[in-house]
Amino acid sequence: PLYQQATYLKSAPDLSHCPEDFGYEVAFAGRSNAGKSSALNVITSQRGLAKTSKTPGRTQLINFFECDEQRKLVDLPGYGYAKVNVNTKRAWERSLSEYIEVRASLKGLVMMVDSRMPPTEIDLMMLDWTLTLNLPVHILLTKSDKLKKGPAQNSLLKMRQLLSEKYPHATVQLFSSLKRQGLDEVWAKLDEWMEY
Numbered sequence: 001p002l003y004q005q006a007t008y009l010k011s012a013p014d015l016s017h018c019p020e021d022f023g024y025e026v027a028f029a030g031r032s033n034a035g036k037s038s039a040l041n042v043i044t045s046q047r048g049l050a051k052t053s054k055t056p057g058r059t060q061l062i063n064f065f066e067c068d069e070q071r072k073l074v075d076l077p078g079y080g081y082a083k084v085n086v087n088t089k090r091a092w093e094r095s096l097s098e099y100i101e102v103r104a105s106l107k108g109l110v111m112m113v114d115s116r117m118p119p120t121e122i123d124l125m126m127l128d129w130t131l132t133l134n135l136p137v138h139i140l141l142t143k144s145d146k147l148k149k150g151p152a153q154n155s156l157l158k159m160r161q162l163l164s165e166k167y168p169h170a171t172v173q174l175f176s177s178l179k180r181q182g183l184d185e186v187w188a189k190l191d192e193w194m195e196y
């Protein structure tokens with residue numbers, strides 16, 4: 001599919017440096033280490049695509065990848081670094097909330113949550129934000145290969161329950177970059193949002 005043609009476009013420290021706001025964008029967010037880079041690489045079938053976001057200077061940048069003239073994938077800075085100071089955290093929140101609130105081409109947010117752990121406080125904050133903004137969210141319960149079938153289903157059902165109670169704008173699936181599990185489902189969601 002289209003996503004295999006994604007190429008690196010640019011990195012932006014904040015909204016004012018983002019590429020022109022047109023067409024369709026889907027952004028990827030998640031607590032650092034939740035498996036965002038791995039997911040992006042598997043979704044685009046490109047081993048090194050999201051590696052750039054891991055080099056230290058780039059971690060706080062919004063990285064844009066172009067699929068075609070109208071469509072982009074966006075790698076948002078990972079959140080929840082224990083080590084960053086309060087000012088860095090605030091700057092991150094500001095540039096991220098600004099991007100999510102203002103960006104007209106943003107059609108949906110893919111959120112990585114480790115399938116073995118409950119959603120973090122920031123995950124829930126993101127869900128609250130996006131609910132207020134009416135921005136659709138698709139949650140990938142990542143690293144699902146690390147769970148046996150029963151616990152994996154359990155984790156999926158628990159999240160589904162939370163979404164049906166509080167976050168009707170969000171959907172959820174199991175995902176494993178390692179086993180390439182759940183790829184068709186996430187591709188279908190991207191197609192839907194990108195009107196492809």
Ligand code: GDP
Nearest residue numbers: 032033034035036037038039143145176177178
């Ligand atoms: P990021 O910080 O969110 O970009 O996370 P990474 O994609 O760099 O992954 C963090 C760690 O989790 C790395 O050690 C990966 O090898 C591991 N990881 C990521 N996805 C999977 C997966 O699907 N299965 C397993 N078993 N490990 C994974």
